[in-house]
Amino acid sequence: xxxxxxxxxxxxxxxxxxxxxxxxxxxxxxxxxxxxxxxxxxxxxxxxxxxxxxxxxxxxxxxxxxxxxxxxxxxxxxxxxxxxxxxxxxxxxxxxxxxxxxxxxxxxxxxxxxxxxxxxxxxxxxxxxxxxxxxxxxxxxxxxxxxxxxxxxxxxxxxxxxxxxxxxxxxxxxxxxxxxxxxxxxxxxxxxxxxxxxxxxxxxxxxxxxxxxxxxxxxxx
Numbered sequence: 326x327x328x329x330x331x332x333x334x335x336x337x338x339x340x341x342x343x344x345x346x347x348x349x350x351x352x353x354x355x356x357x358x359x360x361x362x363x364x365x366x367x368x369x370x371x372x373x374x375x376x377x378x379x380x381x382x383x384x385x386x387x388x389x390x391x392x393x394x395x396x397x398x399x400x401x402x403x404x405x406x407x408x409x410x411x412x413x414x415x416x417x418x419x420x421x422x423x424x425x426x427x428x429x430x431x432x433x434x435x436x437x438x439x440x441x442x443x444x445x446x447x448x449x450x451x452x453x454x455x456x457x458x459x460x461x462x463x464x465x466x467x468x469x470x471x472x473x474x475x476x477x478x479x480x481x482x483x484x485x486x487x488x489x490x491x492x493x494x495x496x497x498x499x500x501x502x503x504x505x506x507x508x509x510x511x512x513x514x515x516x517x518x519x520x521x522x523x524x525x526x527x528x529x530x531x532x533x534x535x536x537x538x539x540x541x542x543x544x545x546x
Contacts, residue, residue, distance in 0.1 A: 330383045330395055331462075337376045337402055338455065341409065344369045345452075348412050352419070359416075366413050373406050394462075401455060 344366055351362040377399060384395030 327383055327387060330380055333376050333380045337373060340369055340373050341405060344409055348416060351416050363417055370410060377402055
């Protein structure tokens with residue numbers, strides 16, 4: 326997949342969990358303490374938005390098959406972030422006076438004011454879903470590593486077989502050389518035997534002629 330994306334993902338999940346805890350804590354506060362806690366949460370939301378933008382950018386730089394998976398995860402994180410923002414707005418409006426509450430309702434924020442613990446439940450479900458997705462990605466990565474190891478093993482076997490074939494070829498080449506040398510030796514022996522036959526034939530002829538001459542001279546007397 327993408328180690329860079331996974332790094333952003335880990336940071337977002339840690340930040341999201343931390344913001345959820347702060348939201349829970351802020352709901353139990355009031356006055357200046359609550360405002361301070363909400364300021365911290367809003368700063369964290371900005372950091373979370375920055376991480377999502379980085380995840381989007383990293384996802385769009387990948388191959389189409391990987392890109393689709395990463396963008397889907399990024400959209401889920403955006404949904405979780407929106408849930409967090411809604412929760413923060415709900416907590417922030419708890420301290421509004423009735424007049425301000427009515428104005429907020431008139432401006433189209435009724436859903437924010439009526440948000441309940443069900444949103445937190447959905448947020449927890451989204452976090453669980455993200456954890457399951459992360460586990461599936463880890464399983465896929467482990468499978469890819471196992472496949473890569475198998476591929477390396479096969480390549481090593483092929484290399485070993487290639488070396489064996491090269492060694493066999495060298496052995497056959499050596500046998501061919503030996504056969505060539507043997508052929509040359511046999512040819513030389515054959516030539517030597519033929520030469521010896523001619524020499525013996527000449528010697529026999531000379532002896533026959535000599536004997537004939539001796540007999541001729543003796544008979545002539």
